[in-house]
Each structure stands twice: as structure tokens, then as C-alpha cells.
Amino acid sequence: MTTLQSSFDKLRRAKVHRDALRADVEAFRAREPHDWVMRQSDHLFDPTLSIVRVVIQVKEEMPDYWGLIFGDILTNLRAALDHAVYSHAVARVALTPRQERQLHYPIITDPTKWPSAQTALSSLIDPAVLTVIDQCQPFRHSAQDGGPDWHPLTILNRLVNLDKHRAVRLVLYTNESFSVTSSELPIESVDTAPVEMTNGAVAATIVLRLPPKTPRPAGRLDDAWTEAPLDIVNAYVENIEVPVVNDTRPLLFAADELVRAVDLALNTLKAAGC
Template sequence: MSLVDLCSAKAKLRRAKMQCEELEAYIETFRGDAGSGSLLRADLDPVTGYHILRISHVPDYHPAVEDVSLSVGDIINNLRCSLDHLAWQYACAHAQGTPKKPKNISFLPCSGDSGQHKTPGIFAPAAWGRMHEFQPCRGGNGRPDSWSGPYIHQLDLLTDLSNSDKHQMLAHIELHSNRFETIPTRDDLPPWVMKTDTGIEFLPERVNDPDPGAALLDFSHSSHLVEVGAEVVRMHVPLWSDFPAIEQVGTATPLFALPEGRPVVATLQRLSQYVEAVVFDLEQNCP
């Protein structure tokens, strides 16, 4: 009969994944609310002919940021606990009872690069060998990881977020340049679109034709800050050329982010997949 029981580790993981789904739904509902967007004002720069869109009003995001931060903290804690529950089970199995120093038991990180990583005395060599395959010192180790931002190993990131959550709220608000809406930017159709009696027809042979009515966008001056006066984008819109100022030109959609601008849900999903891989591997190879 196995001395290892990973039921509590898997329960913590299930709870974290469920909470992540709930958080994703909360964020999408919030962002889809018409009142959640920051209002934008446009002022024409006569030198360049571009309208500069700046934030003119910011809703009170504090309650939502607090809700998201608390949820992130709960999810991070459950993921971290899932690994620690796993470590506890293998430490107890190795000790054939309660380990001598129970408060020191955790899913130990191994970030060394010497290539010689000794088995901690609290685990059997076989169990640590499997845990070691998922350590920062081993990098991605051939596991699929679709993460597109600056790379950080999942265990390092999980540890950083867990430590930070003890002292500060984790989430904040940013504005993404590709998530804003404006009043109409043209009153005609591009050359490759034609109205017909039955609707709209796409003309692929004309996709490279000049389009004098097109709006040009410049994000090089964007700050991504969420505060009154912060620039979001510069737009050259022929349709707006007669308007030196447009009081309410549109709205910018808020984005919840973690430290260093990491997206909340995608980051938590990546960490959940990592923890799930660890639990599954140990369960299969060190029952």
C-alpha cells in the first residue's frame, strides 16, 4: 500500500483552477461593462495633422482592482499549497511517518547551475529526481510552454507572486493600445469593400489600392498609464480634420495586470498547468 496520498494536493489544484475560471469571468464581465472604460478626448496637432487621444476621465477602478488582487492571492496560495502538500506527502513517505522538522517541508526550489544537485534529505532519491525535472535549474526541460512574454520559470514566478502577496496587492490597471473604441473614423468604404444589393462584397484584388480615407495610428507616445491626461494613441483621421478638439471621442478598455505587466488570467493558467504537470508526473512515476 502506498504511503503517498496526493488527494489534498489535487484538491488545492482543482480549487485554484476553478477560482481562475471564476476570475476570468469576472474580468470579462467588468471589461464588457459600458461604464468601465476610461473616456478619451482628442486634440488636433496642427503640425502633424494627427489628433492626440488622451484620457479625460477615469472611473473608480479601486474596488475591482481589490477584488482581482484578492482572487489572485487566493489562487496563488492554492497553487503554492498544492506543491507543498505534494512535498509533505513524499517527505512523510520517506520518513515513514512525520518528518523530524515538519515546518521545514516544502516543494524546494533548485535554481543552481552547477549540474550537481544533491537530493535533499527529506525526500527519497527517486521522488526528488522527479521533482528536480520541474526545477528552474532545468529550464523548460522540453515541456510545452506557449508563454510569449519575458521568460521566467513557473516555479520562480509562483514563488515571487506568493512572496509579494504577503505584503502588497498584486493586480493593477493598465490600458492596452489595441483595446479602445472611437466615434466613426470614416464615412466611406475602403477600396477592397463594395456594397451590393445583397450586402457587402470583398474585393481581394484591390487590397493594395490607395485608401485616402484610412485612419493612421501612432502608439509611439503611449504611456499605458491610467490617469487623466495620459496619452493613449495619435490618430490621423481625414474625417476629423475639421474638428480641432473632440470632447468625447471614445473609450479605452482597462486591462488587469500583474507585476511587470503580465496578464492576470494567462499567467495564472500557465502556473496552473505547471502545477498540474508536477502532480501528474509524481503520481505516475512515484506512487
């Protein structure tokens, strides 16, 4: 057994949870858990305009246990990294009880904190292995790629710490793909922005230009429309809230990204002789 065997076992377990989550999310989507209801009303100030609001109707709530599954992914990924460092160290030196308690894979966003972590590991970790740990640190993540806060290992570490105290928060949001594909009336404007998929939430507001009123033989005026036929395309995405940066990541994308990051870290350690 290599010193990384338990780490790869943990990684495989994380992948099992990731795949189970993906299958459950896809099954949830296939059940079409939401309807998009169009509600038309008069414009408050301009009688030549009509307002159509696209309202979300929730038929099935997002399962609560998705957060638990994601927590299992996080736990196994973090353990995979820690097992790698611990197994490598105990194969080289006899650890004191304190060293055993404190030893973990460092994930550092502040470059000024790396030297002390490096010093603490230098007597326990082979120099080549310590070098690749250094190279994988979030503080080396370029600003062009989002900087240290958006490094996958940073996100992993923060979500793990959050999951110790409460379940990670998952939310459904409409995304930016909303569009009106056809309309029998001219469109003046479409106002849409990502919104949480709660029952009764307004996903979009569409302003339509009404046709002129048409005189009838009896001299009465009659509106030339009863409703405004519209065809729309809309979608939603399951998101996970990321702490500190106060932003979100698509749930399945985040699961894949974190698994890939740990997979890469373990294989880099293996190539260095860990």
C-alpha cells in the first residue's frame, strides 16, 4: 500500500457522492418542478402599454438532503488531502501526539503566512513533496483567475469549515438565459435578473406596446386584444453559496471543480514521491 492509498480511497468516495448528487439533481430537473405563469395587467401610467410578469410557481421544493450530500463530498475531499500529508509524514518520522493533532494539508491564501507553515512542515515532509504543496497554494492563484479567494482549494476549505457548524446553503436561481422567442405585440422592454426560485417570485417583467383601439359599427371602442401570446425560454441553476466572497457557484460545477482540484493535488503529490 502506498502512503496515498487512503487519500485516493477518500477521493473515490467523494466521487461516489458527487455522482449520486448529479443523478438526483438531473432526476429533479426531469420532473419539471416549476411552472412559469404569465400574468398580464395594465400599465399604471400609459394605456398604450401592457405589463406581462413571468411568475414562478413551485410544484416541488428542492430536496434538503442535497446539502448533506455536498457536505459528504467536502468531508471526503478535505480528508483526502490531510491523509496524504499525514501518511507521508508518519512514513518518514515518528510524530509526537501534538504533531499528529496539528498536521494537516495547508491551504493558505495569505503569502505572508506560508513561511511559518513551510517551516513547520520542513522536518516532516520530503523537500520535493513540500515544493509541490507550495506550488498548489491558493496564494499563487493569479488575479486573472480570480485570485486566492476563488482558488478551488480555498473554496473547499471555507465550505468545509462552514459545514462543521451548519449545512451549506443551496439555492435555486433563474439564470441569464431568459428570452422572448416570439410575441404578437411589439416588445418595449424586458427586465430580467437572477432571482431565487421561490413560489410567486417574478422571473421577468415584459412591457408590450398595445395596438390602437378599433371602432365598432355601433360607435363603441373595443380593445383589439384579449391577451398577449408570448413564447419564452427560461432556465434555472442550482447554486451553492460560497462564504467570505458572498457569491455563489453552480452546484454541480462546484462539485466537479473541487473533485478535480483534489484529484490534481493528489496526483501531483504522487509524482513528487509522496
